[in-house]
Amino acid sequence: MNYNDNIRPELINLKPQLVACRHYLHQHPELSAKEYETQAYILNFLKKEGIECKEMGTTGVIGTIHGAKKGKVIALRADMDALPVTEKTGAAFSSVKDGVMHACGHDGHMAILLFAAKLINQSKSSLKGSVRLIFQPAEENIGGAERMISEGCLKNPSVEEIYGLHLWGAYPTGEIRTKSGPIMATNNEIKVTITGKSGHGAMPHQGIDSIVVAAQFISSIQTIVARNTSPFSSSVITFGTIEGGSAPNVIAPEVRLRGTIRSMSDEDKALLVKRIDEVLKGTCQAFNCQGELEVVHEGAYITLVNDHQRTENVLKIAKNLVGDSLVGEAYTMGAEDFSYYANELPACYFFVGAGNEEKGIIYPQHHSKFDLDDDSLLIGTEMFVRICGL
Numbered sequence: 001m002n003y004n005d006n007i008r009p010e011l012i013n014l015k016p017q018l019v020a021c022r023h024y025l026h027q028h029p030e031l032s033a034k035e036y037e038t039q040a041y042i043l044n045f046l047k048k049e050g051i052e053c054k055e056m057g058t059t060g061v062i063g064t065i066h067g068a069k070k071g072k073v074i075a076l077r078a079d080m081d082a083l084p085v086t087e088k089t090g091a092a093f094s095s096v097k098d099g100v101m102h103a104c105g106h107d108g109h110m111a112i113l114l115f116a117a118k119l120i121n122q123s124k125s126s127l128k129g130s131v132r133l134i135f136q137p138a139e140e141n142i143g144g145a146e147r148m149i150s151e152g153c154l155k156n157p158s159v160e161e162i163y164g165l166h167l168w169g170a171y172p173t174g175e176i177r178t179k180s181g182p183i184m185a186t187n188n189e190i191k192v193t194i195t196g197k198s199g200h201g202a203m204p205h206q207g208i209d210s211i212v213v214a215a216q217f218i219s220s221i222q223t224i225v226a227r228n229t230s231p232f233s234s235s236v237i238t239f240g241t242i243e244g245g246s247a248p249n250v251i252a253p254e255v256r257l258r259g260t261i262r263s264m265s266d267e268d269k270a271l272l273v274k275r276i277d278e279v280l281k282g283t284c285q286a287f288n289c290q291g292e293l294e295v296v297h298e299g300a301y302i303t304l305v306n307d308h309q310r311t312e313n314v315l316k317i318a319k320n321l322v323g324d325s326l327v328g329e330a331y332t333m334g335a336e337d338f339s340y341y342a343n344e345l346p347a348c349y350f351f352v353g354a355g356n357e358e359k360g361i362i363y364p365q366h367h368s369k370f371d372l373d374d375d376s377l378l379i380g381t382e383m384f385v386r387i388c389g390l
């Protein structure tokens, strides 16, 4: 089945505008909680379409489309922020802002939701219920979802279910993937400080070498996921930075590590924290030095759990659109603050393939050469419109 045959003709006709919209947003990326120009662009687009909309969450936007018929209130969400990455795609529509890039595809998410809104609004005489549009800032680190929820994005009218998507470079265009239950991880940044005692590099017995202790600690924690968490559950511990010492012939008095921990459940994440702390304290005790673990709560998200019934419905819609063979299961240890909406209401979050080897679109999310296959925008838009029953 060629999925293009199943995209509604009105959307096929809009493709040049849809792609141009994404390219414009791509050229003008803004960092988390600084999406002012993006917000103005979205408000302007929705107002031109005659869609009721307003600012929310400082740099976010909500809109509402009321159908002519009775039915439930569904929310569709797109995130808005870009990343502190210097773009190296060489694309004609590359970022015009130094060091800022839409390297996660949120430009595509906004274009999809804008054009889905346009199509839904044009069909509101057959729409059952209402559709709440949520353009949410600050997904990448600050957690804009919680702010939008606290400011009432799920109220007036009271939203009954919510859907979100991520364009995903690891899957080819045409594929749609999701599953019910946990689909994205809960995460925390962690900071570890190991404090020994400085001394001359030629006289190690007079100091306490924090680098040797750090090496022992890093090796030991590799057993936590291998030997403490269940083989049937998923967890990750990664240290991304290590720093310590000031000269090659001086015993380093302190080593600092920063990392991330991820799990598919709160219980597993609590176990990781407990075991990292125990291994740290035990290792430091053995070497007669001090170890401190700090769990950072900013930018930490809860597990994203999909509702069974809504996910079954999304899978059915996806199969009708792209065919059974292109629909499958997926989950990732990435974290996503859509989890906070899913914690409030029945929700389904799904991945829309956006990679394309033939077009050279092969780089992963957050990479300086990350790009989206623009054909994926049609699939995302069509999915959102069909989820609204149109």
Ligand SMILES: [Zn+2]
Pocket: 104, 140, 365, 366
């Ligand atoms: Zn991202």
Ligand SMILES: [Zn+2]
Pocket: 104, 105, 106, 139, 166
């Ligand atoms: Zn993202």
